[in-house]
Each structure stands twice: as C-alpha cells, then as structure tokens.
Amino acid sequence: MKVFEIENICYSYPDGTKALNDLSFSVYEGEILGIAGANGSGKSTLLMLMMGCLSPLHGKIIYEGEKLSKQKLMIMRRETGILFQDPDDQLFLPTVWEDVAFGPRNLGLTEEEVALRVNSALRDTGIEALANKAPWKLSGGEKTLAALAGLFAMRPKTLLLDEPTSGLDPKSRRELINIIGRTKNTAVIATHDLDMVMDVCQRVVIMKNGTIESDGKVPGVLTDREFMASCGLEIPLSLTSRFS
Amino acid sequence: MHMADALVSPAVGGVFWVVSAYLTAKSSAVLKKSDDTGKTALMGVLAAFVFASQMINFSIPGTGSSGHIGGGLLLSIFLGPERAFLSMVSILAVQAFFFADGGLLALGCNIFNMGFFPCFIAYPFIYIKLSERIDGTKGIFWGAVIASIAGLIMGAFFVVLQTAFSGITSLPLNMFMLLMLLIHFAIGAVEGFATAMAVIYVYSKMPGVLTESKTENRHKEMKRAVAVFALLALMTGGLFSFYASSSPDGLEWSIEGVAGTAEIEAPRSLPHSFSALIHERFAPLPDYAFKNKAASENMGTTVSGVVGSIITLAIALALGMFFRKRNGRQ
Amino acid sequence: MRLKDLYRTEIYDESRGPFFSPLVLLAVTFVYTVAVVSFDRYQTFRMLPLAAYPIFIGSFARVSGRDIFRKMLTVLPFVIFIGIWNPFFDTTRTEYLGIMISMGWISFFSLILKFLLIVPATLIMVAATGFDGLCRTAASLGLPDVLVTQFFLLQRYIRLLAEETHNIVRARVFRGGKITVANAGNICGPLLLRCLSRSERIHSALMCRGFGGQLYHKHRRENRISVHDLIFVLTWVLFFSMVRIFDMPVLIGDLIVGCVF
Numbered sequence: 001m002k003v004f005e006i007e008n009i010c011y012s013y014p015d016g017t018k019a020l021n022d023l024s025f026s027v028y029e030g031e032i033l034g035i036a037g038a039n040g041s042g043k044s045t046l047l048m049l050m051m052g053c054l055s056p057l058h059g060k061i062i063y064e065g066e067k068l069s070k071q072k073l074m075i076m077r078r079e080t081g082i083l084f085q086d087p088d089d090q091l092f093l094p095t096v097w098e099d100v101a102f103g104p105r106n107l108g109l110t111e112e113e114v115a116l117r118v119n120s121a122l123r124d125t126g127i128e129a130l131a132n133k134a135p136w137k138l139s140g141g142e143k144t145l146a147a148l149a150g151l152f153a154m155r156p157k158t159l160l161l162d163e164p165t166s167g168l169d170p171k172s173r174r175e176l177i178n179i180i181g182r183t184k185n186t187a188v189i190a191t192h193d194l195d196m197v198m199d200v201c202q203r204v205v206i207m208k209n210g211t212i213e214s215d216g217k218v219p220g221v222l223t224d225r226e227f228m229a230s231c232g233l234e235i236p237l238s239l240t241s242r243f244s
Numbered sequence: 245m246h247m248a249d250a251l252v253s254p255a256v257g258g259v260f261w262v263v264s265a266y267l268t269a270k271s272s273a274v275l276k277k278s279d280d281t282g283k284t285a286l287m288g289v290l291a292a293f294v295f296a297s298q299m300i301n302f303s304i305p306g307t308g309s310s311g312h313i314g315g316g317l318l319l320s321i322f323l324g325p326e327r328a329f330l331s332m333v334s335i336l337a338v339q340a341f342f343f344a345d346g347g348l349l350a351l352g353c354n355i356f357n358m359g360f361f362p363c364f365i366a367y368p369f370i371y372i373k374l375s376e377r378i379d380g381t382k383g384i385f386w387g388a389v390i391a392s393i394a395g396l397i398m399g400a401f402f403v404v405l406q407t408a409f410s411g412i413t414s415l416p417l418n419m420f421m422l423l424m425l426l427i428h429f430a431i432g433a434v435e436g437f438a439t440a441m442a443v444i445y446v447y448s449k450m451p452g453v454l455t456e457s458k459t460e461n462r463h464k465e466m467k468r469a470v471a472v473f474a475l476l477a478l479m480t481g482g483l484f485s486f487y488a489s490s491s492p493d494g495l496e497w498s499i500e501g502v503a504g505t506a507e508i509e510a511p512r513s514l515p516h517s518f519s520a521l522i523h524e525r526f527a528p529l530p531d532y533a534f535k536n537k538a539a540s541e542n543m544g545t546t547v548s549g550v551v552g553s554i555i556t557l558a559i560a561l562a563l564g565m566f567f568r569k570r571n572g573r574q
Numbered sequence: 575m576r577l578k579d580l581y582r583t584e585i586y587d588e589s590r591g592p593f594f595s596p597l598v599l600l601a602v603t604f605v606y607t608v609a610v611v612s613f614d615r616y617q618t619f620r621m622l623p624l625a626a627y628p629i630f631i632g633s634f635a636r637v638s639g640r641d642i643f644r645k646m647l648t649v650l651p652f653v654i655f656i657g658i659w660n661p662f663f664d665t666t667r668t669e670y671l672g673i674m675i676s677m678g679w680i681s682f683f684s685l686i687l688k689f690l691l692i693v694p695a696t697l698i699m700v701a702a703t704g705f706d707g708l709c710r711t712a713a714s715l716g717l718p719d720v721l722v723t724q725f726f727l728l729q730r731y732i733r734l735l736a737e738e739t740h741n742i743v744r745a746r747v748f749r750g751g752k753i754t755v756a757n758a759g760n761i762c763g764p765l766l767l768r769c770l771s772r773s774e775r776i777h778s779a780l781m782c783r784g785f786g787g788q789l790y791h792k793h794r795r796e797n798r799i800s801v802h803d804l805i806f807v808l809t810w811v812l813f814f815s816m817v818r819i820f821d822m823p824v825l826i827g828d829l830i831v832g833c834v835f
C-alpha cells in the first residue's frame with residue numbers, strides 16, 4: 001500500500017528560487033526510502049512539502065489514498081514524525097525530559113504512561129543521562145538525538161528524517177542505524193550518508209536540481225560511479241576500497 | 245522609556261497593573277475563543293526577534309546616537325493587535341526581570357505605555373488606515389513611521405503622567421512633558437524608519453505574510469475594551485494636561501490638592517519629618533525623651549542611624565551565609 | 575541592554591536554590607518593592623534596613639555582584655534623567671546630616687537609593703529562581719495558556735536568535751561594514767525572514783506532536799507551598815512592616831550606642 005504519493009510537484013520559494021520541479025514518486029508502507037542528492041538539490045524542501053509545512057505550486061500530495069485537506073493534514077501529522085535538519089526547531093521546553101514528554105502528554109496519556117514512553121524513548125536514543133539538561137546546552141548531535149527521542153515517544157507510523165546522522169559520532173550513528181533498521185515503521189531519510197542508505201534502505205531516490213534523476217533498489221545506482229558523479233555525489237565508501 | 249520601579253508610587257503602579265492585567269486577560273480570552281493556534285510559534289519567535297533586533301543598534305548618521313527597531317508596531321503588523329499585545333507583555337516582563345529595564349511594580353505601567361498604545365491604538369487607527377490609503381511600500385513606510393511616532397508619543401505622555409502622579413520629580417510639568425515628547429518624537433521617527441525598512445524588506449520577499457494578518461477581523465469584545473480604555477486614557481490625559489498647564493511650577497502639589505494622592509502620607513517638610521522621626525524614635529524608648537534638644541541631637545540621630553543600618557545589614561548577610569551553609573550540608 | 579548580558583550571565587537559565595519556591599520569592603520581592611516605593615520622596619536612611627532582604631537572598635544564592643552592577647549601570651541613566659531636575663527646581667534649603675542642602679538633593683538621593691534597593695532585589699530574585707523557574711511560576715499562577723506558551727517559547731528562542739543576531743552583526747563588522755539606519759532593512763530583514771520560516775517549521779513540529787494550545791502541562795506539586803515557605807514570607811513581611819512603621823536604624827543604633835557609651 002502507498003503511504004505517500006507525490007504527483008508532479010513544483011515548488012518555488014517566495015524569492016523565486018525554483019526548489020522542486022515536476023517531481024513524482026511514492027512511498028510504500030513498511031519500506032525505508034533514502035533520498036540522496038547534492039547540497040541544494042531540494043531534499044529538505046521535499047520533506048517540508050510532504051509534511052504540509054509548505055504548499056506546492058502545482059501537483060498534489062496524497063496521503064493514504066486521500067489528498068491532503070486540512071483535516072487529512074491533521075491526521076497525517078499525528079501519524080508522522082519529522083526530524084528537521086535543524087533540531088533547534090523542534091525542542092521547545094526547558095529540559096530534554098519535558099520536551100520528550102510533550103508529545104505523549106498531548107495524546108492525553110496518564111503521567112505513568114508518559115513516563116514509560118519517555119524513558120523508553122530516551123533509552124532507545126541513548127541519552128538517558130541528558131534527561132534534565134536544557135536543550136540549548138546540548139551539542140549538535142545530542143540535540144538531534146533529543147529531537148529523535150521526541151519523535152519516538154509519539155510512536156509514529158511514518159518517520160521523515162532530514163539528515164539524521166549529521167553531527168553524530170560513529171557510535172551514535174551506528175546505534176541510530178540499528179534503531180532505524182529495527183523499526184517496522186515506514187521511513188523516509190534524506191541524507192548525505194550513503195553508507196547508511198546502503199545499510200538500512202531498500203530503495204533510494206537520487207535528486208538533482210529539484211528533480212528525480214533515479215529511483216530504484218539499493219545498491220543499484222549507488223554503484224554507478226559516473227552517474228553518481230553527474231549528480232554531484234560519490235559512491236558509498238563501503239563500495240570503494242580506499243587503499244587500493 | 246521603561247518606567248523604573250523607583251519612579252512609581254504603589255498607587256500608580258497598582259492602577260496600571262490592574263489595567264494591564266485586564267487587557268491581557270481579555271486578549272487571551274479572545275484568542276482562546278478564536279481557537280487558532282496557527283500563529284503560536286510565530287508569536288514566540290517574533291517576540292524573540294524583537295528582543296534580538298533591539299540588540300542591533302543602528303548608528304544614526306550625523307548624530308552619534310543610535311536607535312533600534314521598535315517592538316509593538318512590528319509585532320502588530322505580523323500578528324494582529326491581540327497577539328502583538330501579549331507578545332509585548334512577555335517581552336516587557338523579560339526586560340523587567342532580566343535586564344532591570346522596568347521592574348516588578350512598574351510592569352503594569354510599561355505594558356500600558358508600550359503595549360496598549362502601539363498595538364491597540366497606533367496600529368489599527370494609523371498604520372492600517374495609512375497603508376490601505378497609500379499603495380505599496382510607500383504606504384507601509386509612512387504608516388510605520390507615523391504610527392511608530394504616535395505610539396511612542398502617547399506612551400511618553402503617560403510616562404510623564406505616571407511620574408507626576410507618583411510625586412517623583414520636581415521638574416515643572418510643562419518642561420518635563422516638552423522634553424519627553426520631543427525626545428520620543430525623535431526616537432519614534434528612527435524606530436519607525438527601521439521598522440518600515442525591515443517590513444518592506446519582508447514584503448518584497450514574501451508579500452503573502454502581511455496581507456494575511458490584515459484581513460483578520462477583530463473581535464467586538466476586544467474593541468469595546470479598547471474603546472473604554474482609550475476613552476479613560478484620553479480623559480486622564482486631558483485632565484492632567486489641564487492641571488499641568490494651569491500650574492506651571494506646581495507639578496504634583498496641584499495634583500495632590502485636587503486628587504489627594506493618598507500614598508504620599510508623610511509630611512512634606514524635612515524639619516517636620518524629622519520631628520516625626522524623633523517622635524517615633526523616642527516613643528518606644530522613653531528614657532531618652534529627656535535628652536536635651538541641641539544641634540548635636542541631629543548628629544546623634546545620624547550616628548545611631550548609620551550604626552543601626554550597618555548592624556541590620558550585617559546580620560542579614562550573616563544569616564544568608566549561615567542558611568546557605570546549612571542548606572548545602574543537607 | 576547588551577547582547578552579551580543574555581548569555582554570559584549565570585542568571586540565564588539555571589535555577590540554583592531549590593530551597594525557595596519561585597512563587598514565594600516573587601511574592602516577597604513584590605511586597606519588598608512596594609515597601610521601598612511607599613517611603614516618601616524625602617526619606618533616605620530610614621529605608622536602608624530594607625536592603626537586608628536583597629543581601630540575604632543574594633548571599634544565600636551566591637549571585638555575582640559584578641553582573642548585577644553592570645546591569646544596573648545600563649538602566650541608571652533614565653532614573654537620573656528624571657531625578658536630576660529636582661535639585662534645580664526644589665531649592666528649599668534644609669539641614670541634613672549636619673549640612674545645609676536643598677530638598678531637591680535629598681529627594682534625588684532618595685530616588686537613587688530606591689533604585690539601588692529595588693533593582694538588585696529583582697535581579698537577585700531572578701537569579702535565584704532562573705528563567706524556567708519563573709516560567710513555571712507564571713504557569714502555576716494561572717496565567718492564560720496563550721501567555722504561558724509565549725513565555726516558554728520566548729525563553730527557548732531568545733537565546734538562539736540572540737546568537738544568530740550576534741553572528742550577523744559580527745560578520746558585518748568584521749568585514750568592515752557599518753550598521754546604520756539606512757541599511758536597517760538589509761540587516762533586520764533577512765533575520766526577520768529567517769524567523770518567519772523558522773516559526774513555520776516550529777509550528778509544524780508542534781503540530782506533529784499534537785499541540786493543542788498548551789505547551790506546558792503544569793504539575794500539581796509545583797503549586798504546593800511548604801511550612802518553610804510560609805515562615806519565610808511571614809518573617810519578611812513582618813520585617814518590612816517594622817521598617818516601614820518604626821525608624822529601625824535609629825532604634826537599633828540607639829540601643830547599641832546607648833549600651834556601649
């Protein structure tokens with residue numbers, strides 16, 4: 001079943017920058033989809049459109065078979081968790097613990113259930129030690145993990161992640177990859193980390209200048225050195241042997 | 245033009261606290277009723293922006309002084325009056341608490357001077373009207389400049405009024421008023437200019453943002469409250485100006501005579517207050533009542549006063565440290 | 575108002591003493607402020623014992639005096655501007671501390687003294703409760719949700735934007751640029767635009783997590799006032815009233831002077 005269907009989407013920013021140009025693809029239930037592309041190719045913009053933060057100039061976005069109306073948007077947002085490229089945009093409260101608890105509390109859960117969910121989310125992301133810290137005191141990677149914990153505590157059906165591994169140290173990155181690999185959730189991951197794509201994604205979409213250049217199974221195009229270079233990318237490290 | 249706590253009397257501070265609290269409650273109620281959470285994040289971020297932008301001080305060519313973006317009007321342009329007012333409340337509270345700009349008791353006065361006038365008077369009646377009449381960026385420019393000046397002048401007028409009612413200054417009212425209004429005319433012009441430039445910049449990039457908030461219609465209830473307070477402010481201001489002009493050097497004496505400012509209960513003249521002081525001083529300690537009242541008497545009082553003060557404060561310091569130690573050990 | 579004040583101070587965020595509830599400190603500070611300003615304009619030494627309160631809290635909470643002093647300096651000019659006219663217009667001469675001066679100077683001195691008493695007290699209270707302590711107090715005081723949410727968002731983003739602004743200004747000044755009113759649009763405009771798009775992202779992040787108008791869910795335990803707190807409030811209020819009614823410095827001084835000599 002298709003979770004998201006994106007049909008012929010165009011988007012320009014108010015200042016006239018053409019960010020997306022006639023772009024179509026689908027996200028299927030249960031799959032983990034990677035989106036790769038050079039800087040400024042429109043990955044973040046695409047996720048923002050899918051989340052309804054921006055509205056497309058042309059084309060439509062269909063969520064679970066229905067066009068995104070105001071009501072459907074509400075439902076979609078409840079069932080989907082998004083991680084922004086800048087985690088500062090999604091940490092609002094004075095301590096990490098409270099911030100993670102914000103979502104579950106809004107679901108109307110009792111305090112015990114909230115505590116249960118928060119603690120398990122913090123454990124999953126490995127930041128139990130930071131529970132009482134203020135968001136502005138966290139390092140970049142810790143902020144990302146805290147924001148992720150906030151998403152996980154909501155138990156969303158679908159995850160949209162914008163560069164989840166940027167700024168993470170190798171260990172946290174590996175743990176995150178494990179978490180994503182374990183989930184039964186649908187996930188869309190926009191990233192420059194092609195090795196992660198190799199590890200966890202079943203399918204990958206390569207973007208260039210606001211359009212889709214390629215859409216197929218992993219590893220597939222990821223091994224095509226020339227094609228990747230034409231999109232401003234390189235083939236994943238794990239496929240090259242550095243010291244040869 | 246933040247009123248400091250030291251400049252307001254409890255009565256003046258109290259009255260304006262009540263007024264501001266009422267306006268705040270009303271605005272919140274109106275917003276709650278409309279049940280539109282779409283601008284919540286914008287409110288928070290824009291208030292933070294106003295704060296941050298006030299840290300950029302523009303130098304004004306040829307004067308050596310500097311100015312910054314004014315808060316209330318800019319917020320109103322993006323958020324509409326009620327949300328802008330609440331944002332101003334939050335900004336002024338933070339300024340009072342963290343920057344000593346204003347104060348706990350003076351917060352009500354400051355909210356009224358810097359929140360009510362720009363958001364509920366200058367924005368709807370000047371900015372909106374002007375920017376509707378004149379098309380394009382010109383309308384925004386003149387609207388912002390004139391509304392900003394008007395808002396500040398009204399606020400400054402009330403600063404004068406509040407100070408005078410509190411019985412703080414001996415400066416003849418006419419002069420005080422003239423001084424304040426002139427200064428704030430200039431500040432208003434600079435703030436208005438900076439605000440206009442920023443708004444025009446945004447307008448040129450994202451025209452959509454501005455028209456959205458303009459079409460938002462205001463609620464009847466809020467309009468009534470604003471009308472009442474505007475009328476009250478006008479009446480107070482009118483009466484005040486009348487007394488100010490009829491008693492060129494009288495300042496708060498005249499107000500005291502007419503309105504009977506109750507909070508200044510202690511006697512006016514120093515000898516008088518000294519005798520009261522002496523009286524108080526001797527009442528609990530009758531033994532001393534027979535001391536001869538020589539000139540050295542005042543010196544004695546002073547010495548006693550200084551010694552007593554130092555001792556009280558030393559005890560406070562010691563107690564503070566003691567409790568800290570004890571608390572630390574627990 | 576200086577940018578660096580915002581993030582250099584330890585005042586910013588940490589609540590230090592869990593000993594006093596912020597609500598209690600807020601209440602006592604309010605009463606204190608009223609007590610100070612209720613002295614009339616020619617009173618000076620009589621209100622001095624009130625300083626016991628800020629000194630007590632300050633030494634208890636270990637607030638940096640330098641920090642408070644710097645903040646006071648930035649706001650002093652307005653008070654001086656209002657008060658400095660008194661000596662010129664209120665020229666009745668009188669004897670004060672053994673010298674002849676005009677009443678205007680006494681009232682000016684009194685005004686400055688009030689300022690010096692109140693401002694540190696407020697700043698120390700904030701330092702002892704912390705920004706988020708105050709936000710929580712605001713919530714527990716029954717402030718409307720809109721305003722509580724506003725306070726929390728402001729507390730969260732003020733610092734971020736201040737840093738962003740700081741970077742913009744620094745980047746400009748480092749490259750030799752000047753900041754004048756004429757380019758106000760070009761400096762504040764982009765910052766404002768960025769704020770608008772940031773607020774959109776925050777909004778959708780809020781929505782994703784089921785925001786329904788209430789950012790902060792208050793807890794019952796934050797409202798609770800202990801016996802400690804009650805004693806604290808009563809003691810201080812009693813002290814303030816004593817100072818207000820009796821001439822404490824002279825009373826205590828006489829007692830000491832009378833005993834010693």
Ligand SMILES: Nc1ncnc2c1ncn2[C@@H]1O[C@H](COP(=O)(O)OP(=O)(O)OP(=O)(O)O)[C@@H](O)[C@H]1O
Nearest residue numbers: 013015017019038039040041042043044045046771
């Ligand atoms: N707020 C904005 N206003 C105008 N143009 C924008 C804005 N945000 C992004 N753009 C432009 O839109 C294009 C796509 O940006 P986007 O952020 O989607 O890229 P991205 O693929 O996420 O890049 P990165 O890998 O660097 O995160 C870029 O050319 C960028 O300059």
Ligand SMILES: [Mg+2]
Nearest residue numbers: 043044045085
């Ligand atoms: Mg991006």
